[in-house]
Amino acid sequence: MKTKRPNKYKLWLLPFFTVTALFLIVPLVLMVTSSFTSGATGAFTFSNYTEVFTNAFYYQSFLNSGMIALFSSVVGLLLAIIVAYAMTCLPNKIQDKISVYINLAANFAGVPLAFAFIILVGNSGAFRLFFDGLSIPLLSEFNLYSWQGLTLTYLYFQIPLGILFIYPSLKKMRKEWKEAAFLLGATNAMYWRKIGLPNIMPSIAGTFIIMFANGMGTYETAYALTGSNVNLITIRIAALVSGDIYAQPEVGSTLAIIFAMMMLLILATSQILLKRVRRDLA
Amino acid sequence: MSYISIDHLSLSYGNNLVLKDISLAVEKGELVTLLGPSGCGKSTLLRVFAGLEVFQKGDISIDGEIVNDVAPKDRNIGMVFQSYALFPNMTVFDNVAFGLTIKKVSKKEIEEKVMNVLELVNLADKKDFYIHQLSGGQQQRISLARSLVTEPKFLLLDEPLSALDAKIRKQLQMDIRALQKKLGITMIFVTHDQEEAMILSDRIFVMNEGKIVQDALPAELYEKPKNEFVAGFIGNYNILTRQQKQRLAPTFSAEKLAEKYALRAELIKLTPAENTETIDAFFENYTILGSTIRCYFNSGGIPLTVDVLNSTVDVTTLQNQTQLFIDYRSFVPLQS
Amino acid sequence: MTKKKNHFIAYSTLVIFGLYMIFPFISTGLYATSTAWSNTILPEDFTFQWFVALGQDPNFIAALLRSVSLTLITLAVVLIIMVPTVCLVYLYFPKVDNFLKGLVLMPYAIPSVILATGLLRMYAGSVVPMYAVLVGGLFIGSLPFMYQGIRNSLEGIGAKSLMESAEILGANTLQSFLRVIVPNIRLGLLITTLLIFAGFFGEFVLTNLLIGGNYETIRIYMLRRMSENGHLASAVMVAYFTLLLLLSLLITRLTSAGKVKRKERRSKRNRRAVGSFQNPSETVSLTKQ
Numbered sequence: 001m002k003t004k005r006p007n008k009y010k011l012w013l014l015p016f017f018t019v020t021a022l023f024l025i026v027p028l029v030l031m032v033t034s035s036f037t038s039g040a041t042g043a044f045t046f047s048n049y050t051e052v053f054t055n056a057f058y059y060q061s062f063l064n065s066g067m068i069a070l071f072s073s074v075v076g077l078l079l080a081i082i083v084a085y086a087m088t089c090l091p092n093k094i095q096d097k098i099s100v101y102i103n104l105a106a107n108f109a110g111v112p113l114a115f116a117f118i119i120l121v122g123n124s125g126a127f128r129l130f131f132d133g134l135s136i137p138l139l140s141e142f143n144l145y146s147w148q149g150l151t152l153t154y155l156y157f158q159i160p161l162g163i164l165f166i167y168p169s170l171k172k173m174r175k176e177w178k179e180a181a182f183l184l185g186a187t188n189a190m191y192w193r194k195i196g197l198p199n200i201m202p203s204i205a206g207t208f209i210i211m212f213a214n215g216m217g218t219y220e221t222a223y224a225l226t227g228s229n230v231n232l233i234t235i236r237i238a239a240l241v242s243g244d245i246y247a248q249p250e251v252g253s254t255l256a257i258i259f260a261m262m263m264l265l266i267l268a269t270s271q272i273l274l275k276r277v278r279r280d281l282a
Numbered sequence: 283m284s285y286i287s288i289d290h291l292s293l294s295y296g297n298n299l300v301l302k303d304i305s306l307a308v309e310k311g312e313l314v315t316l317l318g319p320s321g322c323g324k325s326t327l328l329r330v331f332a333g334l335e336v337f338q339k340g341d342i343s344i345d346g347e348i349v350n351d352v353a354p355k356d357r358n359i360g361m362v363f364q365s366y367a368l369f370p371n372m373t374v375f376d377n378v379a380f381g382l383t384i385k386k387v388s389k390k391e392i393e394e395k396v397m398n399v400l401e402l403v404n405l406a407d408k409k410d411f412y413i414h415q416l417s418g419g420q421q422q423r424i425s426l427a428r429s430l431v432t433e434p435k436f437l438l439l440d441e442p443l444s445a446l447d448a449k450i451r452k453q454l455q456m457d458i459r460a461l462q463k464k465l466g467i468t469m470i471f472v473t474h475d476q477e478e479a480m481i482l483s484d485r486i487f488v489m490n491e492g493k494i495v496q497d498a499l500p501a502e503l504y505e506k507p508k509n510e511f512v513a514g515f516i517g518n519y520n521i522l523t524r525q526q527k528q529r530l531a532p533t534f535s536a537e538k539l540a541e542k543y544a545l546r547a548e549l550i551k552l553t554p555a556e557n558t559e560t561i562d563a564f565f566e567n568y569t570i571l572g573s574t575i576r577c578y579f580n581s582g583g584i585p586l587t588v589d590v591l592n593s594t595v596d597v598t599t600l601q602n603q604t605q606l607f608i609d610y611r612s613f614v615p616l617q618s
Numbered sequence: 619m620t621k622k623k624n625h626f627i628a629y630s631t632l633v634i635f636g637l638y639m640i641f642p643f644i645s646t647g648l649y650a651t652s653t654a655w656s657n658t659i660l661p662e663d664f665t666f667q668w669f670v671a672l673g674q675d676p677n678f679i680a681a682l683l684r685s686v687s688l689t690l691i692t693l694a695v696v697l698i699i700m701v702p703t704v705c706l707v708y709l710y711f712p713k714v715d716n717f718l719k720g721l722v723l724m725p726y727a728i729p730s731v732i733l734a735t736g737l738l739r740m741y742a743g744s745v746v747p748m749y750a751v752l753v754g755g756l757f758i759g760s761l762p763f764m765y766q767g768i769r770n771s772l773e774g775i776g777a778k779s780l781m782e783s784a785e786i787l788g789a790n791t792l793q794s795f796l797r798v799i800v801p802n803i804r805l806g807l808l809i810t811t812l813l814i815f816a817g818f819f820g821e822f823v824l825t826n827l828l829i830g831g832n833y834e835t836i837r838i839y840m841l842r843r844m845s846e847n848g849h850l851a852s853a854v855m856v857a858y859f860t861l862l863l864l865l866s867l868l869i870t871r872l873t874s875a876g877k878v879k880r881k882e883r884r885s886k887r888n889r890r891a892v893g894s895f896q897n898p899s900e901t902v903s904l905t906k907q
Contacts, residue, residue, distance in 0.1 A: 002337060002350040009706050009791075013714065016703040020761075023754030024724060027736030034739050083635045089628035107816050107862065108642065111840045112855040115848070116642030119649050126645060130659045156642065159635075210726070217729025220822040224841055234731040241735045242827050249739060256735040263727045334782055354785045361786045367779040371801040380797075381787035432787065 035254040048254040065233040069215030072154035080162025109157040114224035169203035209270040285310040291340030302492040313469040315479040318489035360429030360437040375409040381432040399431045419450040436468035509617045513544040520545040540615030547589040549612040558607035650852035668853035681839035689818040704768040722765040730823035755824045767810030771803040
């Protein structure tokens with residue numbers, strides 16, 4: 001063919017790009033402009049940013065979200081690695097089935113999850129009664145409606161998420177690597193330090209970033225569990241943009257922009273770090 | 283006018299020139315091979331025949347008609363893919379019948395033609411099977427049948443045998459050649475295997491870096507490689523610089539002076555023969571290739587590979603060999 | 619000899635993990651089938667009264683219908699736009715495909731709450747009905763999932779050479795697409811659709827923030843009931859998950875209802891094309907809660 005043929009199909013891409021522009025790109029751009037707009041006068045201003053950066057309340061919401069996301073992703077990641085590694089030891093048939101169930105469980109996050117945890121470890125939850133009955137003070141200090149409770153609840157969906165990302169890379173680690181290393185005289189520890197870890201390190205780091213982002217962005221579970229009691233960034237933004245009395249959409253936009261920037265920054269630095277980790281450990 | 287011809291054709295992906303000013307002609311009923319290492323542009327050239335690639339300069343004509351802008355579906359050609367590209371949602375029969383149903387051929391005729399071509403590839407009994415139930419060799423035969431059933435003007439084969447084991451590959455090489463002769467169909471075959479090209483082809487186009495470097499009959503290609511690349515790619519040659527040739531054969535002067543010369547390994551003899559000259563050399567090593575033995579000699583710092591028939595030599599006496607015998611006419615001057 | 623021991627540890631780990639994953643389901647189920655469970659470890663009685671009450675609650679039925687209609691409408695929009703787009707881009711526009719690869723990851727960096735903020739900023743009080751905005755927002759949220767799902771299926775069947783070989787055999791682009799590509803990606807597409815269906819059906823963040831109280835979907839209903847009557851709320855959740863489960867079973871049945879021969883082949887191929895673990899993003903879009 002001397003003339004390019006596919007050009008006539010370009011028109012078919014129009015609906016997709018229209019929808020993406022209307023519901024993703026333009027709203028994001030508007031949000032940026034809105035964050036520089038005064039709520040009262042509609043004029044250009046930096047005041048939304050100064051307010052967000054000087055108000056300890058907003059600062060705290062970032063910190064809370066960050067802490068919960070950090071804890072739930074570190075612990076979640078560790079457990080995910082253990083479970084994913086256990087899965088690789090099993091026959092392939094079972095492995096496939098487990099993945100289906102993990103998919104199902106993922107749908108449980110949100111309102112149902114919050115409620116299930118209330119039943120289990122809430123103020124009169126079954127586990128609490130169980131341990132109280134045995135006089136084991138395991139849960140007596142525990143408060144589900146605090147950031148501890150949120151962390152525990154987040155773990156429920158963070159672990160499967162971690163498994164889904166870690167498992168394929170564990171699976172890719174060839175048995176022959178281990179065998180070759182042993183034949184060359186390596187110990188188990190040496191194998192992991194020199195070959196195993198360097199190979200899965202990038203995906204562990206990548207998974208951590210995704211889990212952290214997921215934890216930061218979680219809204220439904222937190223909202224269902226604590227309403228607006230715990231000061232989280234997602235809950236703060238939602239309250240600012242849709243609250244009836246205290247609605248301050250410009251400040252909400254500003255928080256959302258800062259949040260999005262943080263996410264992008266984290267994702268970008270992780271990309272750079274990953275490249276380095278790969279090189280250093282190699 | 284040739285049956286299929288390509289005239290000064292150039293193709294590039296962005297800044298990457300993939301085919302550089304290609305011209306070639308194929309006659310009706312010929313089986314020609316595009317031979318070259320991976321990345322030389324042979325598959326791209328094949329896809330140009332099919333109309334699957336966009337090129338920038340030149341012309342392609344089929345049966346006297348310029349077909350530059352004719353869509354693949356209107357070219358009436360057949361193509362066999364390396365990956366077979368059989369339709370997994372259809373049975374063997376439906377796969378083969380696909381081209382005919384598109385042309386709205388009557389049901390009775392489809393049945394007849396499909397069964398005929400399935401007989402031809404010896405797979406009539408598999409007509410109700412699904413593709414995944416067949417072996418690789420069978421799948422490739424179905425792929426062949428599917429492209430033959432529409433009686434195309436010619437057939438393109440893109441490394442069709444490279445995914446198969448050696449034994450099945452050999453068998454299919456024979457089958458394809460026999461089928462091609464029987465039906466008198468024109469075929470353009472792409473491969474990176476010089477042996478396969480030699481076995482199958484009427485003519486071979488050797489390609490390198492987007493250019494056709496030699497167009498020759500198989501025997502001619504073997505006897506007279508045009509340049510160092512072809513000689514290296516076909517193998518079995520000692521490649522010598524002019525100085526090295528001069529040292530081995532000081533009294534020989536070629537009509538044309540070349541920088542490099544090829545010397546086929548089996549034309550260096552261990553015993554004197556008619557017209558041969560003597561050179562001093564010592565034996566280094568040997569490997570047994572089967573019917574031939576490849577011996578490694580050294581003549582004053584020039585390594586020489588010598589192929590001799592297994593039946594004519596006793597390997598235990600090889601180290602006693604201090605002389606080799608060459609007919610000076612065996613040196614093939616290479617274009618640079 | 620250590621192999622046996624390793625397997626034992628692996629199985630125990632997985633059993634413990636499985637219990638952890640399944641406990642919330644069980645407790646919800648128990649709560650839904652009892653009237654009193656406050657001072658004991660296990661519930662004190664067993665009843666179906668909450669389910670009966672649910673069936674009689676017009677609000678529940680309405681919420682269910684709203685969720686179903688919202689899901690179906692959005693799904694239709696997503697499929698009609700995404701399938702041709704991804705196929706075309708994959709087959710003919712590799713550069714656009716590369717761009718899309720990056721674009722569809724946006725929802726990862728931008729959680730639903732932020733997307734909702736932007737959408738409210740743009741459309742609140744405008745002539746565009748918020749329902750349409752919600753559909754658009756859900757569309758964006760499903761991007762990574764849908765794109766990956768369709769693309770994996772296309773890659774799994776080697777769509778490029780199938781398309782080329784169909785065209786060389788004389789079929790035009792539409793014929794090749796409908797007779798060769800579509801039948802072969804059908805199952806992969808269905809599984810992707812099923813997973814997205816579950817995601818849309820259980821959507822909360824966008825719906826609540828964009829339309830909220832005016833449009834009570836099943837999850838919003840669930841949340842409202844939770845603060846009123848826990849047992850009833852549990853019954854809603856049980857009903858919701860049973861429904862999801864039935865829908866999955868129904869749809870997978872429908873796919874394999876073809877010829878027996880096809881069934882065997884399809885499931886085999888599909889496992890290759892859209893194996894659940896080859897595509898982690900499938901679940902991700904559903905976990906963004």
